[in-house]
Amino acid sequence: MRTFVRCGQLFTGREDDTRADEILVFDERGMLDYVGPEKGSPRRVRSDKILDYSGCFVMPGLIDVHTHLAYGNAKSEEDIDLYSPLEFRALRGMFFAQKVAAAGYTAICSPGDAGQISLSIRDAIRAGLFDGPRVMAAGPYLTTHQGLTDWYPTWIGAPETSIGKLVTNINEAIEEVRRQVKNGVDCIKLALDGIQRRPDGELIAAFTQEETDIITRESHRLGRKVISHSVGREATLYAARAGVDLIFHGFDLDEECIAAMLETGSFLCPTLTHPKNLIDFTQPHEPAAQKGRVEQTERRYRLGCANLKKAKAAGVPFLPGTDTGFAITPYGEWHARELELFVADLGFTPAAALRATTEAAARFMTGGDGIGVLEPGRFADFIAVDGSPLADIGVLQDKSRLRAVYIAGREYRMADRPYDPRQVTDFALSNWTDLYTQARVAELGALPRRRLEAAE
Numbered sequence: 415m416r417t418f419v420r421c422g423q424l425f426t427g428r429e430d431d432t433r434a435d436e437i438l439v440f441d442e443r444g445m446l447d448y449v450g451p452e453k454g455s456p457r458r459v460r461s462d463k464i465l466d467y468s469g470c471f472v473m474p475g476l477i478d479v480h481t482h483l484a485y486g487n488a489k490s491e492e493d494i495d496l497y498s499p500l501e502f503r504a505l506r507g508m509f510f511a512q513k514v515a516a517a518g519y520t521a522i523c524s525p526g527d528a529g530q531i532s533l534s535i536r537d538a539i540r541a542g543l544f545d546g547p548r549v550m551a552a553g554p555y556l557t558t559h560q561g562l563t564d565w566y567p568t569w570i571g572a573p574e575t576s577i578g579k580l581v582t583n584i585n586e587a588i589e590e591v592r593r594q595v596k597n598g599v600d601c602i603k604l605a606l607d608g609i610q611r612r613p614d615g616e617l618i619a620a621f622t623q624e625e626t627d628i629i630t631r632e633s634h635r636l637g638r639k640v641i642s643h644s645v646g647r648e649a650t651l652y653a654a655r656a657g658v659d660l661i662f663h664g665f666d667l668d669e670e671c672i673a674a675m676l677e678t679g680s681f682l683c684p685t686l687t688h689p690k691n692l693i694d695f696t697q698p699h700e701p702a703a704q705k706g707r708v709e710q711t712e713r714r715y716r717l718g719c720a721n722l723k724k725a726k727a728a729g730v731p732f733l734p735g736t737d738t739g740f741a742i743t744p745y746g747e748w749h750a751r752e753l754e755l756f757v758a759d760l761g762f763t764p765a766a767a768l769r770a771t772t773e774a775a776a777r778f779m780t781g782g783d784g785i786g787v788l789e790p791g792r793f794a795d796f797i798a799v800d801g802s803p804l805a806d807i808g809v810l811q812d813k814s815r816l817r818a819v820y821i822a823g824r825e826y827r828m829a830d831r832p833y834d835p836r837q838v839t840d841f842a843l844s845n846w847t848d849l850y851t852q853a854r855v856a857e858l859g860a861l862p863r864r865r866l867e868a869a870e
């Protein structure tokens with residue numbers, strides 16, 4: 415049995431333009447065997463199925479290379495690391511993975527999660543136990559006492575349930591790579607940004623160049639890709655020189671970083687959605703606002719986009735990713751905002767943004783030669799949209815315009831299930847973000863209750 419899909423406009427991921435009135439034909443395994451005009455297509459027999467999306471824009475399923483399945487819409491780093499057991503996080507991660515698929519994202523990379531959560535979700539979906547997106551999985555970030563994800567004081571260390579695996583020398587790093595590969599990760603995540611700054615403000619990388627080289631070489635030797643978290647110039651440069659496959663952020667990159675990226679072929683995922691959501695959505699009472707992070711992020715975002723545009727102009731390949739999994743970037747909500755920001759803030763055309771999130775992203779993904787483009791020999795992973803993202807890239811964020819999502823030729827649907835967010839994350843013990851001194855209370859005009867009673 416074959417399925418014939420009528421498409422109004424077809425964007426294959428291979429070209430910038432759409433094709434009108436073409437069809438997709440896929441077989442029982444969900445593999446495309448024909449993409450083209452209806453005449454010239456395989457002959458239809460009575461048992462074949464027809465799907466009519468002749469009023470829709472049909473394109474490959476979207477890919478987000480930066481979605482953390484274990485974070486659970488976290489409100490704090492402690493939320494991510496401490497408060498819930500890994501087993502709960504895995505169940506929660508499966509639920510949220512399904513929300514991501516329902517938003518049209520048929521494949522994601524989950525780059526750095528505690529335990530073996532992402533790879534367990536990947537395997538459960540792959541085995542057919544649950545419907546969900548294709549998942550490319552990493553384990554915990556490799557970090558040092560100078561790296562992010564080693565958040566807590568040395569007397570606490572990086573707990574077993576943390577997203578960071580603390581390695582204190584190169585032998586431990588190699589051992590961790592081999593352990594994770596044995597357990598089945600698709601990629602190794604490096605926390606390459608440090609926590610110290612030079613007098614001029616530059617972030618000092620968490621690993622040395624030599625350590626980055628050795629870890630990357632060992633991961634590649636074992637057939638795994640490497641992803642780095644690199645905001646700082648030095649962390650970006652070390653990653654690019656080492657041949658890290660995908661660099662996150664890169665906001666402080668310079669000409670030297672660009673040259674190294676072009677030389678080794680690193681992809682760059684700037685991840686604009688997280689900082690942009692932080693800037694646009696953070697309310698004044700939030701700790702992030704109280705700590706001045708909004709202004710700080712705004713400044714960094716502006717400088718970052720200016721640097722990133724240079725990398726784009728030089729030909730560095732960009733992949734869309736969102737850092738979904740935080741309270742500011744909940745699952746299934748803002749993935750396609752990244753494409754809008756690629757257009758608005760980095761100067762991508764809508765077509766280039768769409769190709770970045772399909773064909774280009776697939777080149778990075780494990781098993782990527784089977785997805786990302788609608789052509790024979792690849793899976794029928796596609797979405798049907800009411801309206802053209804080429805005319806308005808923002809249409810991909812409008813859930814009411816997403817008509818259908820198919821993964822390997824099977825329609826993916828998720829009933830909209832309400833859930834209690836307070837039982838999902840935010841198990842922190844903190845109760846206040848303000849400090850109620852007498853002066854502060856007077857400033858707030860909040861009279862002590864005793865005096866209120868007396869006044870009555």
Ligand SMILES: [Zn+2]
Pocket residue numbers: 480482737
């Ligand atoms: Zn991230």
